[in-house]
Amino acid sequence: MNIRRSFTFTVLGLLAMAVLLPNLSAAPVKIRIAHMWQEGASAEADAALAVLKKLQAAHPEFEFVSEVVVGDEMRNKIRVDVAANNAPDLWQFWAGGVLTDYANAGVLLDISKYLAKSKVVKKADIADSSWATCTFNATIRAVPRNLALGVFLANKTLFKKYNLKYPKTWAEFLAVGKTFRANGVIPTNIGSKGGNPSHFWYGDLVCQYTSGLAGTANLSTKLDFTAPGFVKAAKYCQQMAEAGMFPDDPMANGDWAPSIALYAQGNVAMCYTFPWMYGVFTPEMIENSEVIQLPKLPDAERDPATFIQGTVNDAYCINAKSFDDAKKQAGIVLAMDALTYDISLSLAQMGNMVSVNNAVMAKVDLAKIPNKMMVKATQYNLKNKISGSPMIWQQLPDNKLQFDYQSAVDELWSKSINSTEFIAKVQASLNEFKKK
Template identity: 25%
Template sequence: MKKWVALLASVLLVVTGAVGCSSDAGQQSQEGSSSGSPKVSISLWTLNTGWAWLQSAVKDFESANPDIDVELTQYEVDPFKENLKVAASSKTLPDMWFTWGGSLGSFYPENGMTMDLTQVAKDHKWSEKYNKTAIDMSTFNGKISGIPMHLNVLGMWYPKELYQKLNLKAPSKFADFESQLKTLKDNGVTPLAFGSKGGWHTMRLTEQLLEHFAGPELHDKLNNLEASWNDPAVVKTFEKIKEYTDKGYFPMGYSSLDPSEAEMLFYQQSAGIINEGTWFDGNITENGFDPAKFDVFNFPTEQTPTRASVFAEMLQINGASDPAKQEAAIKLGEYLTSVEVVNKYINDYGSPATLGFTVSEKTPHIQPLLDSAKNGGFLITDQALPQEVVQKLFEAQDKVALNEWTPQQAAENMENAVSAYKSKQK
């Protein structure tokens, strides 16, 4: 009996101590908060390249919201994608993360990992704050699954000085484009600054060639898996990749070249053309160059309408986070995409999905690129296709370049990958 009394006393002592500690902790949280609410800590993952402004913006947000702490983690592109995959599989995703649209961003809502923001968008009048295309590209299965951040348009960039030296101007036809590639090569300049490590950089050229040879209607059907990839237009596309490789139009060893290294060749004018988007003014400035010394043109094709490669980027919120964290994440996401923040950091922000922002003189190519998509756009390939099919495309590009597959074999393997994907969906 004495043992039970002693045990009961011990339990009561522990409980009392725990309550006291909990009370003290709550009091400390409230004392550290101007609003008297417990402090909320949220984790945010983003890219680092082109995002130098973010740390300052987060500090401003924390100053204005002393009840919220933001744990910011930033990665390079490919490590970021890999870390997100690992976190998704281990159910350790952060409270909020940056991602792309299409099949990259859809993975998380399709697997029940994101917060449904449809009602938030309605209550907070997102239709008055964000570009409709960006909202649409952040919507999956009828539900808004991300806070729109960027609306990006890709184009072909070139150094003005180099083009003036060689008496070249932006091409308007595909034949003119190919003639320029030869002129650049004949003058000791690598025509195309592409690095295929990771696959996505070269993919940007592959998709433009496919748009040219297939035309908009077939291109869309291919991306929607509604047409066979074992098609003459696909074969012609891979034939061009092989032709440009054989002619030395890409940097030597480009199949394993990091895109950032290819970018440096472009700045040095040892390479002539690079396919980048509305964020690239910021990249140029960040690397110590003047954006005004470069210009951009839409990939030249006789197809009508002439469409640009486009994609949206967003901030998704963890559906498993507790409501207080979700509320704080919404507040942070809307702050980071507000006109106030966009205009403050416009020189580095990229191409905002936010309406009503002021275009900066230091980002002179955003508006021309956005204008180039007025006739329409196609969703960039690594967001349009299922990821396992995207990986097969990356493999096909490399194997064609390395003479391991013929263009016909590349097209056949693409169709096999599509068939394998479809069979898993039944």
């Protein structure tokens, strides 16, 4: 009898403890952050994660959980998580049309609420044009993160070896390409898988025309892809593909990492890339690279010596529902401050990104940046007063349009379609969108 009774009490006691324990020991509130820094994958990742670790140490009342997804898979993750009602509290995403669905469905926090609480991020520190890429129906839905600031490089050794001058005009560009091809060197690194990095290059050519620049800027509202700028630039891309200016296998050598790999091996004469790839450059590669301008198209109306692709690329989002949770709010603000300010600062100081936040950039001393690729590019941009031009992909107002555009660029690059079909394809997709 006694044994049975004590057994019953023990069981009851254990049960009670199981129920009460989680409540008694105030468990830290979980803040889930979806970002792209895989531990050990790069110096950039480790630097960003170090900031998060410091934040964690300073605020044990919260548990900051990383959910790492690298690159375009993030789109799939967020889609699924939001659909499952299981979205992270904050996530790294992109600016522009990719946010539309989420903004319309009320998933994203009105950023003014965050700005009201933030200790470090002020609205005035980020240019209005940057905020505009994250604004939907007059409400800001994400905090812009970095600039997609293009750079075009020439391999000094190869140019010297074949006794060539850096091309400034289209004719010169095609001519050096021909010489390189004849000698088994791939003229440029611009492959195309999922539209990377090809769609930026196409956009850069488009912006050599006033109609192209205006067309890009108004794309999200006018939904018109037939302006002369779009058509002509596509024609020149087709010409490049036919002349062998791209890698032979643009799919295999497209996307970010592969597009740099060939240049790194010294097989490519000219390299078009963006700051998020600077971490891959070795000192020898940087030493051997000269920043050059994009070639000027025969009928260009704007001089590519003065501009390059340069607009907001990534943005950070806050889950509106989580922010309304009083327990989480302070933690979210802390994490968001770390992402948009501390990490940006740390990466900008390393030379791995160009932040859109002027307060961050003001603290970056160019002379102290260890990544000399960034130093070289920045000095060139300052000296030549390079301005940033808008990005077509970002201006496309929904996921399907963006995807159709990306895959049409792949087709243009791989000579699966010609420039006329390319324009028609993108326009058809826009028309379909218009109908809705």
